[in-house]
Amino acid sequence: MPSVITMEHVDKEYKGTHAVKDLSLHIEEGTVTALLGPNGAGKTTTVSMLLGLQKPTRGQIRILGGSPDQPEARQSVGAMLQDISVIDRLTVRETMDLFRSYYVNPLPLAHLLAISGLEKEQNKFATSLSGGQKRRLDFALAMAGDPKILYLDEPTVGMDVGSRQLFWESVRAMAGKGRTIILTTHYLDEADSIADRIIVINQGKVIADGTPAEIKAAQGHKMITFTAGEQLRPDSLEGLPGIADTVWSGRKVKLTSTDTDQLIRTLIQHNLDIRDIEISAGGLEDAFQTLIQGDAK
Amino acid sequence: MMKSMIAQCKAEILRTVRNRRFIVFSIVMPVMFYFIFTSTLGDIKVGGVDWKAYYLMSMTAFGVIGASINTLSVRFAQERTQGWVRLIRITPLPNGSYVLSKILSQSVINLGTIVFMFLIGHFAKGIDLTLGEWITCGLWIWIGVLPFMALGTLLGTFKSVEVVQVAANIVYMSLSVLGGLWMPLTTMPKIMQDIAQYLPSYRFGQGAWNVLGGVGPDWTGIAILAAYALIFMILSTYILKRQEAV
Known part of the structure; x- marks a missing residue:
């Protein structure tokens, strides 16, 4: 064309x-x-x-x-x-x-x-x-x-x-x-x-x-979001394999990962106090944020 | 591109006629003043000219000066600050057409105002001029207002519409008073009379009064008016060029 x-x-x-x-x-x-x-x-x-x-x-x-x-x-x-x-x-x-x-x-x-x-x-x-x-x-x-x-x-x-x-x-x-x-x-x-x-x-x-x-797709990131229970403290998530980024908003937690299938298994195995779990592919909004942040670094 | 030029003029004329400020300042006020001051002063003569005819020219000049300065300055300032000019620039309308259509439509409006004022003078006050005098006076006021249009364009380069509105009012009121359009110069102190010799408003009125007095054209007056028109046009073109340079 x-x-x-x-x-x-x-x-x-x-x-x-x-x-x-x-x-x-x-x-x-x-x-x-x-x-x-x-x-x-x-x-x-x-x-x-x-x-x-x-x-x-x-x-x-x-x-x-x-x-x-x-x-x-x-x-x-x-x-x-x-x-x-x-x-x-x-x-x-x-x-x-x-x-x-x-x-x-x-x-x-x-x-x-x-x-x-x-x-x-x-x-x-x-x-x-x-x-x-x-x-x-x-x-x-x-x-x-x-x-x-x-x-x-x-x-x-x-x-x-x-x-x-x-x-x-x-x-x-x-x-x-x-x-x-x-x-x-x-x-x-x-x-x-x-x-x-x-x-x-x-x-x-x-x-x-x-x-x-x-x-x-180029950003390759998917997300797991959940509500953290009373028992879960921010350091409980530290050191878990496969987490690219963690964002806390009140008790709402968003984990970014390249392999959410593996990460969900890990979360379950550690028997963490979490509920309302959702797995989603990142939208354009997320890809956009990642791009802008990546460019700033 | 005649089609766009005509449409542009039509739109400008509609906008002016729908503007209450125009009706008040350019039609109602001059007509009111005319009736008040011809009724109270009665049948006197100014410089050998019948007062009623003399003052008709003064008020017609006052009306078209007001309309030209106010309408053009406010419209240019408004359309520039509110982005309209930017939108026009990306259309096929040639650059000059935008300004030209504003000047042309103002001329049509001014011609209407002049005819309206002359009809009032003739039918309400029984002013009896020869056809030649009516036409010469009318043409003089119609064309002689050009420096005031240029002044309106110049004031329109200010970046605040509020400032332009106030400035335009001050400029046109003081020019009218100091130029002897409200009251003849002969009623003013000597120093004011001397200053008035250099004002475009006095020279503008003088051209029409001279026709009534049977005096030929005053070339000094014409030269002064032309000089003002030229200076205002050069200044506004210069300022606009500077503002547009990005």
């Missing part, structure tokens, strides 16, 4: 900080890619550069074969950015029509109202919408030009559960039609369920890149 977004050895420095370091990426057409990373990892800076809002200090960025700020790219790209307020004294419908006028082949108004679920609110002033509705309006504006590439920067911040569900349903429907989607999010379960590729960024560098399953 052709690469629609290319970053080659991109560096971004400003005000003395090195926000992005030697970042190289190839994103293929029709994929949904999630950029994950802790706050300040360089996700938003990366998206800003891909959109041509910021220029890289070094390196090259190509969008659909050209520079991000040229007219062809502008026609084919849509984005939900963070911290953008809605425009005052215009209705939902007027705002959508304004954005539709910028593009050569806009999506029909009815379609935009449907994917944002704002049919009933179309004649309300945009400023009177709730936080979640405003975010859905932002989504409609991002989709106004029927973009080939869609950037979603923390799209569900401020959405309630209902808005969030509706939103991901719409995004999934969009992704099916050959659109390339790049998203950043704090909600890892969202990335896990929608993305077919996850790129973990920390301190401006890529530290992991693969499908959600690969990222999870």
